[in-house]
Amino acid sequence: MSFLILSSPYDFPVAAIAGAIHVGLLPKEYDSDKLWSLNFIQEHKKFSHARPIYLGKTLRGEKVVSISASTKPFMLTGIIETFLNLHGFSKEQYRLVDVHIPGRHFIMVGKTLLGVPLLQKIGRIIINYQIKRFYHHLNELIPS
């Protein structure tokens, strides 16, 4: 069994969006309604601070998991790689992809506004704008 681990240095689950496109939970073209209907987006607070999100399997049987936390990207990849390495898992047994999109501040502001009841709509607009801009990039990021 092989694994695909996606990590992103944002508290909003950007890596999970890339993973969802990869496993087919999201279409190749951006669809806002489908994006916001996903459970891990609706309950994004639950999955902050690097709580792993299991996204399912690809057609090749690869298990896809995403991890997002607002921190230095190398901290996430460092913990993942070394923790698996010390338990005897080699890099051949999993693929680790660092999911990065420009405009970290947009995501951060949008995520913060989503937590404020009266400003949720604005937060959603900001996140939509940023994800839509780089959706194509997220789609092409993971080599099949």
Place this chain on the structure above:
Amino acid sequence: MKIIYHCYGGTHSSVTAAAIHLGILPNYRIPSAPELLALDFFDRRGGEDIGRIDFMGRDRYGNDVYVVGRRSRPQILYHITAGLAELFDIRPESYLLVDAGSCVNTSMRIGGVLSRRLGLVRLGRPVVSLGTIMAYKKLCRLVEEVQYRLLDRHMCLVTDYPNIYYYTPEVSR
């Protein structure tokens, strides 16, 4: 079992605790600053080492001892390790996360920032060494508690051993 001591930068309190655990530093007296500075990782790991779990040695019971820096967010370390353990069928009792950051005092913080963040090693190193000496008894107690629990585990043959989540101010905030 793999014992992972963690703190903010993974270079002061966690390294000292791991050294006490391994018997490199004594637990019956307070070491001198040169003894601390002679440790492999003490005040030597930088920002690029954050998140990297490094091997320190093997204790007399055959447990592997590691150190890691996790900034001020230990929950990231807890969540990733727990998640990966579930995904890769790693037994939760095969590793133990110990937060040495709970023993850190102001001198260690100031010295750590001066030496590691600002690069003022000559100024920061004596301050962080003094802070570590001041926190040494607390670190010894932490290690003692870990060793006691490990010993207790060996004697009682407890199969399900939970990870120790020590109180950390930044988590409770």
